[in-house]
Amino acid sequence: MTVYNFSAGPAVLPKEVLRQAAAEMLDWHGSGMSVMEMSHRGKEFISIYEAAERDLRELLAVPDNYRILFMQGGALAENAIVPLNLVGRKAQPATVDFIDTGSWSAKSIKEAQKYCKVNVAASAASNRYSAIPARDSWQLSKDAAYVHICSNETIDGIEYHYVPDVDADTGGAPLVADMSSHILSRAVDVSKYGVIYGGAQKNIGPAGLTIVIVRDDLIGHALPACPSAFDWKLVAENNSMYNTPPTYGIYIAGLVFQWLKRNGGVAAMELANIAKADLLYDCLDGSRLFENRIAPECRSRMNVPFFLRDESLNDAFLAGAKERDLLQLKGHKSVGGMRASIYNAMPIEGVRALVDYLKEFERQHG
Template sequence: MSQVYNFSAGPAVLPKEVLQQAAEEMLDWHGSGMSVMEMSHRGKEFISIYEAAVRDLRELLAVPANYKILFMQGGGIGQNAIIPMNLVGLKTQPATVDFILTGSWSGKSFKEAKKYCNANLAATAEDSKFTAIPARDSWRLSKDAAYVHICTNETIDGIEFQDAPDVAADTGGAPIVADMSSHILSRAVDVSKYGVIFGGAQKNIGPAGVTVVIVREDLLGHALPICPSAFNWKLVAEADSMYNTPPTYGIYIAGLVFQWLKRNGGVAAMEQRNIEKANLLYGYLDSTEFYINRVDNSCRSRMNVPFYLRDESLNEAFLAGAKERRLLQLKGHKSVGGMRASIYNAMPIEGVTALIDYLKDFEKKHG
């Protein structure tokens, strides 16, 4: 089969080396005679897989010792409910949570949290049609918020925070909770600036079905009485993510991805590659009037690049031609239309250059 480049936003492309290793180990993991999918989550074989995954992720992100790493289920959307059920108990009820609305996913988090707390819309980029992060001095933060929620990379809208915002002085020290689903492990992150980092694995880590939660230990133990036991972070942490049967195969594939990242220079090396890929793609999009990217230069995502054809009557022809060139999953999210190229860690630079070649050829034919 000729080379395919998969630009899906998630479930997304995985490193070929990881898929090949998983295929080789499918029927017999390390001489155990079992597939990982057949293993007991409490058996020594799987425990060794789990412990390696936790250890490697802690190393890759330099996660401080006073943070727990949890592997859970329910995806990022599940955490939109799990997070307030675990954290609003930090404050006297009814607790307030501040939200910075920068796109579709922070919007979903805001809507879900309303069921469990006083959700305060502290800032929104809706006026800019989610093409920029609201200026920090415009944020209307609460003085006694339980936490401040941000989505550090909006997969649909293509907005990315370059660093954690400073909110402590305005909120009385409220922790920042960050949805990093679509750019975790793509760039260096100072974990100590956040109280909680979470993300579905299906974009930059592994298959759908496993969710990573990195939580500071002092934020454990505040769950509301209505919080299901399986979603109580304190119980999950005490059981080393084995309170209930975890998504074992997803954890295994995530662990292989962590090993792949370490072999390829870790997060620092990956960040440099991602900068190069993003600069190439944005550079071409900015050089022509045939295509449009509407996101402000200061907050363009390195992972998810939305763009539009100026003449949108050409959309179907564009997608058909891309498929012929084996450039897949370029259609934008149904809520915003247009196109979107997700260029995660596992997307090689050759995929980006192949896309740019196609963009040029399509423009020559239809421009």
């Protein structure tokens, strides 16, 4: 039986990785210990951590003047941790600019309001989060602590296919991006960002691990109220070992990084992801029963929301999908409809199986 899991997160992991983790569960490399039993300061786990950090730096071509931090709390916690670490660079109360493109942008905005002044420089709410606001419409502050975007909205299915240039309008405010649901799915020029962060449970590994990539000059400005375990300076100085890190999450992430390298790295993943997304969007665009409501130039390659024009058929569609082992296709409760998340580990065969079912369902009900 082949099951295709389209969950938005925690999401599908490469089968090779799961098999290797299973084989090493009771005894990692002859140590006699499971990774879950290891001290995070022991030589065995330190070797796992160092390899994971090195491989991620290679995969994303992270420049030497950036630190990679392995943290906890997910992207939702980083919505607080980011302002706690960055707004101290400016006179208080500092202002942060946000571009609102959907549900996760809104969560970031709500959380940041506890720690700083928030300027929503542009919002896609008026177009029901179907497109990124035009760059020339952004009303950026002149002295913002940083400019925040969610570069791929997991719920709404919007993705930036460019890097916004904000320096000219802000006097050099760093660009901060929540990349949770498309990190490692495409090439990215890390040097154009001050901070990149993301939860691991989509393209990296299991829930519980958060990746932060931060430029050196943005470290060391935490507000006094920032908890020590979330102070990027302390985390960086202690090589992500200031407190006990999510050790098993880091181990699985490291296996995923190795899998990516064996399969051609980020460049190969991007080509595969373009092919998968094109296949699914072409089917939806040619349908009279299904529709995607996102502007084509802003469509996510990772998270594809779609709707039945006759929503009375929703339950029948999901029941049929389950019978065919196409799982987790129900859309987020806040927007309804359906959603197919097609992360790196989703093979194109899974997308073909979904497209075949979409066509079959339309023949029966269209």
